[in-house]
Amino acid sequence: MKYVIGIDLGTSAVKILLVNQSGEVVQEVSKSYALIQEKTGYNEQNPSDWVNQTIEGLSDILQDFNGNPEDIEGISFSGQMHGLVLLDEHNEVLRNAILWNDTRTTAECKEIEAVVGKKRLLDITKNPALEGFTLPKLLWVKKHEPEVFQKAAKFVLPKDYVRYKLTGKLHMDYSDAAGTLLLHVSKREWSEEICKLLQIPIELCPVLVDSHQEVGYVTEEIVKLTGLSPSTRVFAGGADNACGAIGAGILEEGKTLCSIGTSGVVLSYESSPDKDFHGKVHYFNHGAEAVYYTMGVTLSAGYSLTWFRDVFAKNQSFENLLSEITSVPIGANGLLFTPYLVGERTPHADASIRASFIGMDSSHEQKHFVRAVLEGITFSLQESIALFRKYGKRIDTIISIGGGAKSDEWLQIQADTFNAKVIRLASEQGAVMGAAMLAAYGCGWFKSLKACADEFLSVDRTFMPIQENVQQYQKLFSIYQEVYQNTKGLNESLVAFRK
Incomplete structure (x- = not known):
């Protein structure tokens, strides 16, 4: 072997x-x-x-x-x-x-x-x-x-x-x-x-x-x-x-990746550099030869959940932290979170903006805040998907990797928010698998990276959007998009007080 x-x-x-x-x-x-x-x-x-x-x-x-x-x-x-x-x-x-x-x-x-x-x-x-x-x-x-x-x-x-x-x-x-x-x-x-x-x-x-x-x-x-x-x-x-895209099989038109690690990424395959997104999303050379990918970035994706746990639930595992979110309705009883802990990249290239919880009241418990954090991270990623669709990209199948793929409940939130089929891979190793695949292709094991992906990667489970939930998330997403504009000036005023 x-x-x-x-x-x-x-x-x-x-x-x-x-x-x-x-x-x-x-x-x-x-x-x-x-x-x-x-x-x-x-x-x-x-x-x-x-x-x-x-x-x-x-x-x-x-x-x-x-x-x-x-x-x-x-x-x-x-x-x-x-x-x-x-x-x-x-x-x-x-x-x-x-x-x-x-x-x-x-x-x-x-x-x-x-x-x-x-x-x-x-x-x-x-x-x-x-x-x-x-x-x-x-x-x-x-x-x-x-x-x-x-x-x-x-x-x-x-x-x-x-x-x-x-x-x-x-x-x-x-x-x-x-x-x-x-x-x-x-x-x-x-x-x-x-x-x-x-x-x-x-x-x-x-x-x-x-x-x-x-x-x-x-x-x-x-x-x-x-x-x-x-x-x-x-x-x-x-x-x-680029390696995360290879490791998830994003090697042909129509394939899109959602990666939730410390930061979050929505990445879609492009066969040429000709499309014009007016700088709203990143446009990079792929790790596959002579092709490209477009990408939107959330700076604090999984980091937002880690931050919340470390500050408010230090002794809890992530599994325990997420254990009650199914008992919380969509919208977390009127609680919204924007994951701008260290600024934001897409669609708001803003180093001064900071995170917010909007709509807190005395009825909210830890589980509501956790659901709001998950939904806020997902909404931030949806900002990139919405931009791709606005410029004519078809996005109906998304490979989800990283921390966001470890929770069935969060994967369903993604499917409902993105209004797309969301796939979890059987063995999800992300960028490091993409690196191994580049070595395998370089060694001549396969005629193409796609052939390598066909051999190395398989589907574990598919999550389909539930239309009733899609409609609720579309309304909630519209409200979420208003938060940035309504807090931008406040955050700029607060910059002088940050140490």
């Missing part, structure tokens, strides 16, 4: 899967690392922590592996998007990585729009200037840490740095490059125009490769530290959302 390894470098942990040729998960390891938050809105990590924990995880996999290490034919990666890793001329890290959820770069986003122009930026990158992207982070370092910027020879994204430390080769794939705001998305090349306008040396940009492309082998040092074979082939991998 042959095997591949998928590595997903997340925000809180690295997850590693050993997968066989039938798509069965043989082993699974997760290793956590710390988040560095020096100020409000600042989110950084030490890249060495990613590398050390990845190596430790690979070592654990190999220690428990009963087969021949040479049978592990390939490794590929998925990783958190947008994070800035700056390297000097010797590829040594110059500062902590600035992560996707760092919001310090509002001024730099305004600078990008002013210098490049909003329309021209959309023409080239297909995306507006947002705090999470990599280019604003580069400009922030250039402005606030000029001595660091002057030493910079290359920038990469988080998983690219880990891959470099495993192979000694430095690259970036198109799906991650699309999230930098420096890639000409349709031409699949770095934008000299944007670099010149913002005085970013284009030499900082690494060599571009396809996600399934072989980029090297593990080094002798990694062989000694992990037990991997020196013949283990390494493939570029992709952005976490």
Whole structure:
């Protein structure tokens, strides 16, 4: 039996899967690392922590592996998007990585729009200037840490740095490059125009490769530290959302993904870069070759539920927390929640907006608040689906993955809110499975990623919308959409009081 390894470098942990040729998960390891938050809105990590924990995880996999290490034919990666890793001329890290959820770069986003122009930026990158992207982070370092910027020879994204430390080769794939705001998305090349306008040396940009492309082998040092074979082939991998799409089989027109993790994503397959969503949703290169995906983002999806538990129900498991939601009617007895705990991305690119509970009264118990949180997260994702439909996309089947797929009750809420068939996969591993599938395809096990998905993925259960519930959620969603506009000014006034 042959095997591949998928590595997903997340925000809180690295997850590693050993997968066989039938798509069965043989082993699974997760290793956590710390988040560095020096100020409000600042989110950084030490890249060495990613590398050390990845190596430790690979070592654990190999220690428990009963087969021949040479049978592990390939490794590929998925990783958190947008994070800035700056390297000097010797590829040594110059500062902590600035992560996707760092919001310090509002001024730099305004600078990008002013210098490049909003329309021209959309023409080239297909995306507006947002705090999470990599280019604003580069400009922030250039402005606030000029001595660091002057030493910079290359920038990469988080998983690219880990891959470099495993192979000694430095690259970036198109799906991650699309999230930098420096890639000409349709031409699949770095934008000299944007670099010149913002005085970013284009030499900082690494060599571009396809996600399934072989980029090297593990080094002798990694062989000694992990037990991997020196013949283990390494493939570029992709952005976490692109790999999540691959791992859920979003590889043809009409397929849509709903992923509820710390953040939430609604992602839909696009065969070309020609559609114009006017910057309302993200438009990125897929991990599959020469195709694309559109994506809406909720910044605090599963995080909203985690926050609620940690603050108001610290000793409860998520299972207990959700155990009574079926006894609560749709609308939680007139209680609404907007999940803007750290701002919002789609459709409101707003770093200042914050969450609200609307309609609280003395009749509400914990179970009502829990249902309201679930419904609020789902409504935020519905904002993206509504945008897709407004621009002519047909969405009738949605693959749901992540924390939102672990609860039957929440899956039914999704089906009713989205007014679409919602599917839970039998073995749902998300982005890390997508990374393993890229390795399997790269190793030549399958003629296409779709053929790999047909072999690796199967349906566990399907949830159909209940029309009576659909009608109630449509009314409630209209009310939910009013909350943003009615609280936007209040939240802007409160910014001065945030520490």
